[in-house]
Amino acid sequence: MIDHKPKIILFQCQWCLYSAEDQTWVDTQLPVNIHLVKVPCTGRINTLYVLNAVQGGADGVMISGCLPEQCHFKEGNLGARRQLDQFADFLDHIGYERNRVRFTWLDLQDRGRIQRDLAQFEADLTKMPKSEALATRVGGHHD
Amino acid sequence: MSQILPKKNLKQLLSNWAASYEIYAPQQLEKFAHFMPTNGSELLYIDEQHNTRFPPKALFLPQSETLMKYTRFGAAQETIPESKPRIVFGIRPCDAKAVDLLNLMFLTEKDSDPYYQARRKKTALIGIGCNIPCPSCFCTTVESGPFGRQGMDALLTDLEDIYLVRTLTQTGKTLFAEYPEATEAQEAEAKAVQQRSLKLIDPAFETKGLKAKLDSNFENALWQKFADSCLGCGICTFLCPTCFCFDIADEAQRKERVRNWDTCMFRTYSLEASQHNPRPTRRERTRQRVMHKFSYWLDHVNKIGCTGCGRCVRYCPVGLDIRAMLREFNQLEAEVANG
Amino acid sequence: MTDLESKLTAEIANLLDDKKVDVFIAFKKAESPLHPQPAFFTESNQLGDFVYNSLCQNNLAAFIPRYPLSARIGMVVRGCENRAVNHLVVEKQHARENIFMIGVPCEGLVDWHKLVNRFGEEMIAVDEAKDEIMISYRDRQIRAPRQELLHDSCLRCVHPNPLSADVTIGELKPEGDPTLARTEVAAFSALDNAARHAWFRKEAERCIRCYACREACPMCYCTECFVDHGVPRWTESTVSPAGMRAWHIVRAFHQAGRCVSCGACERACPMDIKMTYLTEKLNEDMRTKYQFECGMDDKTQPPFAAFNLDDKNRFEL
Ligand code: SF4
Ligand code: SF4
Numbered sequence: 001m002i003d004h005k006p007k008i009i010l011f012q013c014q015w016c017l018y019s020a021e022d023q024t025w026v027d028t029q030l031p032v033n034i035h036l037v038k039v040p041c042t043g044r045i046n047t048l049y050v051l052n053a054v055q056g057g058a059d060g061v062m063i064s065g066c067l068p069e070q071c072h073f074k075e076g077n078l079g080a081r082r083q084l085d086q087f088a089d090f091l092d093h094i095g096y097e098r099n100r101v102r103f104t105w106l107d108l109q110d111r112g113r114i115q116r117d118l119a120q121f122e123a124d125l126t127k128m129p130k131s132e133a134l135a136t137r138v139g140g141h142h143d
Numbered sequence: 144m145s146q147i148l149p150k151k152n153l154k155q156l157l158s159n160w161a162a163s164y165e166i167y168a169p170q171q172l173e174k175f176a177h178f179m180p181t182n183g184s185e186l187l188y189i190d191e192q193h194n195t196r197f198p199p200k201a202l203f204l205p206q207s208e209t210l211m212k213y214t215r216f217g218a219a220q221e222t223i224p225e226s227k228p229r230i231v232f233g234i235r236p237c238d239a240k241a242v243d244l245l246n247l248m249f250l251t252e253k254d255s256d257p258y259y260q261a262r263r264k265k266t267a268l269i270g271i272g273c274n275i276p277c278p279s280c281f282c283t284t285v286e287s288g289p290f291g292r293q294g295m296d297a298l299l300t301d302l303e304d305i306y307l308v309r310t311l312t313q314t315g316k317t318l319f320a321e322y323p324e325a326t327e328a329q330e331a332e333a334k335a336v337q338q339r340s341l342k343l344i345d346p347a348f349e350t351k352g353l354k355a356k357l358d359s360n361f362e363n364a365l366w367q368k369f370a371d372s373c374l375g376c377g378i379c380t381f382l383c384p385t386c387f388c389f390d391i392a393d394e395a396q397r398k399e400r401v402r403n404w405d406t407c408m409f410r411t412y413s414l415e416a417s418q419h420n421p422r423p424t425r426r427e428r429t430r431q432r433v434m435h436k437f438s439y440w441l442d443h444v445n446k447i448g449c450t451g452c453g454r455c456v457r458y459c460p461v462g463l464d465i466r467a468m469l470r471e472f473n474q475l476e477a478e479v480a481n482g
Numbered sequence: 483m484t485d486l487e488s489k490l491t492a493e494i495a496n497l498l499d500d501k502k503v504d505v506f507i508a509f510k511k512a513e514s515p516l517h518p519q520p521a522f523f524t525e526s527n528q529l530g531d532f533v534y535n536s537l538c539q540n541n542l543a544a545f546i547p548r549y550p551l552s553a554r555i556g557m558v559v560r561g562c563e564n565r566a567v568n569h570l571v572v573e574k575q576h577a578r579e580n581i582f583m584i585g586v587p588c589e590g591l592v593d594w595h596k597l598v599n600r601f602g603e604e605m606i607a608v609d610e611a612k613d614e615i616m617i618s619y620r621d622r623q624i625r626a627p628r629q630e631l632l633h634d635s636c637l638r639c640v641h642p643n644p645l646s647a648d649v650t651i652g653e654l655k656p657e658g659d660p661t662l663a664r665t666e667v668a669a670f671s672a673l674d675n676a677a678r679h680a681w682f683r684k685e686a687e688r689c690i691r692c693y694a695c696r697e698a699c700p701m702c703y704c705t706e707c708f709v710d711h712g713v714p715r716w717t718e719s720t721v722s723p724a725g726m727r728a729w730h731i732v733r734a735f736h737q738a739g740r741c742v743s744c745g746a747c748e749r750a751c752p753m754d755i756k757m758t759y760l761t762e763k764l765n766e767d768m769r770t771k772y773q774f775e776c777g778m779d780d781k782t783q784p785p786f787a788a789f790n791l792d793d794k795n796r797f798e799l
């Protein structure tokens with residue numbers, strides 16, 4: 001059990017939130033324990049970004065992007081899904097539990113889902129111990 | 144005149160020292176010997192005939208070391224280590240000599256490196272000679288030997304169940320003050336062991352005139368031939384007890400300025416910010432390693448920068464052998480310098 | 483000279499004399515018995531030093547990306563090296579028609595780590611017979627069963643035969659058992675997270691960042707590796723846990739769908755660090771998720787270079 005709110009890094013594709021309210025919420029009202037990294041496309045998320053988040057002490061990493069066939073850049077998300085999914089499995093192989101990396105692939109009608117998914121993720125992470133495997137810069141700086 | 148340390152007393156001796164010293168001695172890491180801290184209770188790995196895989200230079204010049212810490216607005220703080228007095232126990236003659244050579248780089252009259260100095264000044268080196276040198280050892284070729292004493296405070300000779308201790312400095316004398324003198328027979332036995340060992344090492348190459356041959360064959364095609372097989376990895380230089388190159392970097396996330404070992408075998412070693420690289424290919428890099436040790440060191444401090452430990456020979460993943468390389472140069476002519 | 487060596491010498495001499503290749507990559511004798519040296523023959527009269535045995539530790543395909551595409555390269559290849567060549571062709575690192583492979587069905591490599599760990603550094607010669615390895619010291623000789631000294635990657639090798647060599651010398655070996663290759667990954671995966679993590683740390687944190695694993699790997703041919711990148715810096719530059727773990731994670735991950743299981747990385751490591759338990763996991767996932775095995779031909783793109791709408795529903799939504 002984590003005694004404080006789990007630290008979550010959210011990598012968000014800037015096109016995946018179809019409703020303006022959702023995007024405004026993410027841009028301005030994310031809880032402080034969720035750190036936003038906005039990317040032009042999930043295809044732009046290098047696995048090293050994810051690793052950096054994990055080494056920085058992230059208890060969980062959420063990646064939100066568009067469904068297949070809805071990518072702004074046609075197929076950025078297709079490659080990203082293969083790679084990032086594999087990377088999450090690979091991190092699990094060396095001890096960073098698989099359920100600490102979560103994907104949310106959003107559709108046009110998924111209004112409000114990002115809030116729900118983040119809340120669920122946070123609730124799930126709270127039930128897990130603090131992530132220690134791989135966290136090598138805990139107490140890191142955020143200024 | 145020497146003293147006797149029965150092997151069964153070693154643990155006790157180390158734990159006595161541990162009260163006032165930090166002690167490092169070879170212990171088993173995986174399947175090889177590695178210098179690690181001990182207080183006498185650990186199992187040592189010094190009866191093995193061969194040296195540690197990783198060189199003890201790291202005890203003086205760690206592979207990565209924080210030079211200073213900084214904050215966003217405050218002043219930077221240097222992080223010069225405050226080490227307790229230390230004893231490095233079980234260091235081999237080639238490695239002790241290498242530390243002595245490093246002193247020439249880091250402890251000069253004019254300018255000393257405070258990080259190195261803080262560690263070196265407080266460290267005693269208790270060496271152990273090599274009864275059976277590895278076939279890859281060539282210390283005798285480069286002015287050392289399996290019972291060389293340079294750099295040490297005391298040298299041990301392994302005589303089955305005792306060590307014969309030859310103290311070499313005041314520190315050495317103090318450390319072994321309570322041990323009895325060796326008998327003449329024991330002295331003679333040690334001498335025989337030492338001579339037997341010495342005979343096991345053949346000269347590896349000729350050092351006389353080598354520098355001139357290297358200097359005048361700077362553009363020789365041999366360098367390309369060697370470089371063809373070389374992978375450009377860090378093994379030969381990181382494991383070398385005398386290689387001392389480092390690179391300074393800022394670890395911004397930690398707010399630390401660090402220095403890390405660097406090596407002339409890496410492409411990035413001489414890469415400039417403009418992307419120009421004065422040593423653009425493996426040819427120049429392979430040449431640099433050999434030239435530095437057998438020519439430039441001589442220019443700077445009139446010493447060969449190699450102590451013959453043989454690590455680069457043993458662990459090079461492509462079997463590039465510095466002895467063989469130098470023998471090829473032995474066979475070349477040194478051009479007569481005209482004036 | 484063994485029978486195999488004389489046959490190979492004859493083939494190589496022909497290729498060089500007929501000017502069919504510009505360079506022939508193989509091995510030559512080195513003074514240290516454990517490491518025959520990769521050699522680059524351009525004339526048949528240089529072949530006097532030629533050697534080919536189970537101590538030839540390197541994957542010679544690692545040298546291919548050093549040459550321009552137009553260079554006509556000859557190579558002696560074992561199963562894994564052939565697959566590495568195939569995959570380098572897929573990645574356009576050379577043109578298949580400019581590579582001439584002499585294939586040798588592989589008996590498995592003798593791991594120098596296993597030799598040194600068991601027999602010490604005092605060996606002066608190592609010779610081999612069919613099932614035995616003879617180790618000589620200054621004053622005595624020891625024999626050991628070959629099987630006990632083979633590199634782990636060779637013990638689990640599935641394809642010891644060259645798949646697409648231009649000539650093959652020697653009798654084909656039976657294919658390896660694919661389940662064997664998987665048992666080890668499966669056993670590791672069956673450990674709990676903490677145990678897997680502990681193992682990973684124990685291995686990774688002994689690393690000295692010499693990058694020999696990278697340089698020895700045929701697939702690590704990037705001009706600038708992520709660890710060498712200064713701005714932005716992707717990982718810590720130091721031998722801190724952060725830096726060393728990142729190196730091990732990302733180097734292995736860059737091999738996903740690209741690794742031919744040769745084990746050259748592990749054999750190059752001076753610190754006896756295990757790393758094929760990382761790449762084998764990725765290889766296994768590539769097999770099960772994408773039915774892909776690297777290097778089986780010289781056309782098929784690896785899973786991360788290709789994508790398919792068919793895997794639309796394979797991921798959690
Ligand atoms: S230049 Fe190369 S050979 Fe010389 S000390 Fe530096 S790393 Fe070693
Ligand atoms: S260890 Fe061998 S391959 Fe690596 S840089 Fe040195 S000479 Fe080259």
Ligand code: SF4
Pocket residue numbers: 541698699700701702737740741742743744745746747748758761
């Ligand atoms: S990662 Fe290792 S086993 Fe895989 S291809 Fe590279 S060297 Fe071979």
Ligand code: SF4
Pocket residue numbers: 696701702703704706707708709732733734736737
């Ligand atoms: S580790 Fe990755 S970036 Fe580095 S050389 Fe290998 S493939 Fe390239």
Ligand code: SF4
Pocket residue numbers: 688689690691692693694695696750751752753755
């Ligand atoms: S070869 Fe071994 S020590 Fe060198 S970088 Fe690779 S894992 Fe680290």
